[in-house]
Amino acid sequence: MKTITVLSRKGGSGKTTLAVNLALMAFLAGRKVMLADIDPQRSASDALKARTAPGPSVFEGGGGKLFHVKSNAMREGYDYLIIDTPSACEGDVAQAVNLTDLCLVVGRPSFLDLAPIVRTAEAVRRLGKGGFLVLNQIHTSKPDATPTASPDILEVLHLCGLPLAPHGLRSRDAFQKAMAQGRCVAEWEKAGPAGRDMELLWAFVETNLDGQQPAMPAALAG
Ligand SMILES: Nc1ncnc2c1ncn2[C@@H]1O[C@H](COP(=O)(O)OP(=O)(O)OP(=O)(O)O)[C@@H](O)[C@H]1O
Numbered sequence: 364m365k366t367i368t369v370l371s372r373k374g375g376s377g378k379t380t381l382a383v384n385l386a387l388m389a390f391l392a393g394r395k396v397m398l399a400d401i402d403p404q405r406s407a408s409d410a411l412k413a414r415t416a417p418g419p420s421v422f423e424g425g426g427g428k429l430f431h432v433k434s435n436a437m438r439e440g441y442d443y444l445i446i447d448t449p450s451a452c453e454g455d456v457a458q459a460v461n462l463t464d465l466c467l468v469v470g471r472p473s474f475l476d477l478a479p480i481v482r483t484a485e486a487v488r489r490l491g492k493g494g495f496l497v498l499n500q501i502h503t504s505k506p507d508a509t510p511t512a513s514p515d516i517l518e519v520l521h522l523c524g525l526p527l528a529p530h531g532l533r534s535r536d537a538f539q540k541a542m543a544q545g546r547c548v549a550e551w552e553k554a555g556p557a558g559r560d561m562e563l564l565w566a567f568v569e570t571n572l573d574g575q576q577p578a579m580p581a582a583l584a585g
């Protein structure tokens with residue numbers, strides 16, 4: 364079983380959106396999936412409760428319960444445990460990261476998100492875990508263009524010591540509409556840009572589940 368934690372100290376950066384969509388992508392690919400919602404807001408659980416079709420199992424509770432959740436899930440033959448975290452509650456988030464194979468630090472490519480992204484990546488590095496940055500809510504006017512950030516933002520992200528996933532998620536209403544029905548954006552608009560972004564990101568995540576060991580940020584190296 365592989366455990367993936369989605370985290371960011373910045374509220375509203377897209378943790379729940381990413382965690383729920385990843386859990387559903389894995390489930391729809393035939394995997395046995397548990398989503399652990401350790402955010403007291405319980406947004407991920409709410410989203411999956413709105414789902415009418417079969418979906419991932421859900422655990423709701425604090426980070427202190429994750430060890431038992433993980434042990435039980437392993438015993439029950441789950442393929443994935445995906446953890447949605449709150450932006451605060453650092454102790455709970457650290458417990459999630461500690462038992463994780465892959466951390467995904469999610470953030471918007473905007474000036475105000477940069478410092479929280481860098482601090483979150485530092486926390487992942489301090490705990491000796493690997494992972495990737497995932498850009499979310501990327502604004503792009505061309506539906507066929509690869510969503511990415513501006514060169515100055517990419518330069519700062521490059522310094523934070525976690526590699527950037529090559530596929531990000533653009534800003535699309537489909538993410539909000541699909542979530543309201545507990546559906547994955549790839550179910551909602553499979554052939555559309557949001558669905559394609561999610562398919563590419565999931566394929567990348569599934570082939571890089573051991574993460575990359577965090578590198579020393581260039582600013583601190585030698
Ligand atoms: N790619 C996207 N395109 C459009 N809307 C998005 C996208 N990603 C997230 N959103 C919307 O942005 C808002 C915040 O997203 P989300 O709840 O996933 O963030 P979060 O990091 O989990 O927030 P919190 O810190 O409160 O837990 C939600 O309304 C969500 O529907």
Ligand SMILES: [Mg+2]
Pocket residue numbers: 378379380402406407448449
């Ligand atoms: Mg959330």
